[in-house]
Amino acid sequence: MAPSDRHILQVQGLTVDYPAESGWIKILKDIHVTLKRGEILGLVGESGCGKSLFARCLLRLESPAVIRKGSIFLDGQEITTKTQKEMLAVRGRKIALALQNPENAMDPVFSMGYQFIEVLRCRTGSTRGERKTFGERIASLLEAVGISSASRRCRQYPHEWSRGMLQRGQLAMTFSMHPEVMILDEITSALDPTVCLQVLDAVHRLKEKQNIAIIMISHDLDLAAHTCDRMAVMKEGRIVETGTVESVFQRPTHPYTRRLVSDAG
Numbered sequence: 568m569a570p571s572d573r574h575i576l577q578v579q580g581l582t583v584d585y586p587a588e589s590g591w592i593k594i595l596k597d598i599h600v601t602l603k604r605g606e607i608l609g610l611v612g613e614s615g616c617g618k619s620l621f622a623r624c625l626l627r628l629e630s631p632a633v634i635r636k637g638s639i640f641l642d643g644q645e646i647t648t649k650t651q652k653e654m655l656a657v658r659g660r661k662i663a664l665a666l667q668n669p670e671n672a673m674d675p676v677f678s679m680g681y682q683f684i685e686v687l688r689c690r691t692g693s694t695r696g697e698r699k700t701f702g703e704r705i706a707s708l709l710e711a712v713g714i715s716s717a718s719r720r721c722r723q724y725p726h727e728w729s730r731g732m733l734q735r736g737q738l739a740m741t742f743s744m745h746p747e748v749m750i751l752d753e754i755t756s757a758l759d760p761t762v763c764l765q766v767l768d769a770v771h772r773l774k775e776k777q778n779i780a781i782i783m784i785s786h787d788l789d790l791a792a793h794t795c796d797r798m799a800v801m802k803e804g805r806i807v808e809t810g811t812v813e814s815v816f817q818r819p820t821h822p823y824t825r826r827l828v829s830d831a832g
Contacts, residue, residue, distance in 0.1 A: 572638075574792045575780045576602040576625075576662075578746050581637035582605065583624060583804075584619075594620055594632060600782075602748065607774065607781045609812075612801035618784045621801070625782075626664055627654045642747060644735050658688065663746040667753040672740070673725040679736060680705065680721025686740045708739040711776070711827030712769040713821035731762035742773045749774075750813045752784045767794055788831040792816055800824045 583595035595617050602608050612617050623629050624709035625639060629644060639646050641661055642802045649657065666672055674682060683705045712735035714720055725733060734754055741749065751770065755763040771794075774781055784810040787790045791798060791812075800823065808821040819825045 573603060574601045575642055576600070577638075577640040578625070579638045579686050580638070581624065581639065582635045583620065583622075583629060583632050584635050585620070585632045591633075593635075594804050595624070598637070598806055600799060600806065600809075601779045604747070605774070605778045606797065607783055607795045608796035609798040610782055610784045610801060611786065611788050611791050611798060612815045614786055616801045617675065617804040619752055622664060622752050622782070622784060625748075625750060626658050626662055627651065644824055659744045659746060661746055662748040663744055664749070664750045664752060665737050665741050665754050667756055669730065669737040669754075670725065673736045675725050675735065677817075678722055678724055679728065682722065683708070683736075683740060683743075690744050693760065705742075708743055709736070711742075711773060712736070712739045713765055714739075724821055726759075728764075731758055734758065734762075734766050738766070738769055738773065742777065743777070744764050745777060746779060748780045748782070750782045750784065750806075754785070755790065756786070763790075770794075788827050792831070800827065 578598055578600040579655060581595055581598040584591040585594045586592075600608070610621070612618055618633060620629065624632070627649065634647055634650065637647065641657065642824075646654070646657060673679070683728060684701050687701045687704060705721060709715070709717045709720065714732060714735055720728070728736065738754070755766055755823065758766060770781070773779070783791060784794055797809065797811055798822065799806050800815065802821075802823045808815060808819065808824045815824060816828055819828050
């Protein structure tokens with residue numbers, strides 16, 4: 568099937584195998600997903616159902632798993648046929664991923680300011696000698712995610728930032744690349760409720776400003792319901808139900824979805 572101009576992302580029949588001692592195991596099975604610009608799609612399901620592997624496949628980071636069948640169209644371009652070298656121009660700029668553990672996205676030996684500069688330099692192609700011109704942009708990015716005193720914070724190292732600050736900092740770095748699709752993989756699962764709300768507020772403000780399409784991966788159905796426009800429910804590597812938040816919550820059709828809704832209530 569040809570890609571549609573209405574969607575920034577189309578996943579058609581994605582089937583993925585994962586190696587095990589007994590042979591190949593089918594982890595993702597005939598996945599179909601679409602995403603429009605400016606839309607937030609919640610991908611929900613229990614741990615181990617394949618959500619994070621699906622996210623990695625969208626960035627072609629599926630190894631050691633193997634994509635057996637299906638297509639992934641990103642802004643009309645098929646990316647399952649791209650080489651890893653070709654994907655270097657896609658990751659970050661076209662599609663980006665924010666991780667559950669922001670510490671994994673930071674290098675402990677470099678200051679936060681240095682790491683922001685490197686991200687901006689990769690985005691703009693600027694040389695190392697032009698780093699000083701990034702100061703205002705970094706301050707604006709940090710302000711957008713609710714972090715003040717930019718000059719002081721940028722002199723600090725990752726271990727000097729709280730987990731909530733690191734998560735917001737990771738979002739600011741990722742959004743600074745201006746991707747067209749952003750994947751948020753359980754970014755609030757280890758945060759307390761107050762910080763969780765701050766992070767989600769930052770996501771919405773940056774999404775509105777840049778008109779980015781977002782896939783929010785979560786095991787928390789209630790959180791997804793309050794954040795997303797549509798929802799896709801995954802069970803054992805399959806999408807068993809999709810629809811608006813209202814339809815999934817009020818008129819679930821699959822037994823698994825009904826159980827999730829009941830547990831969330």
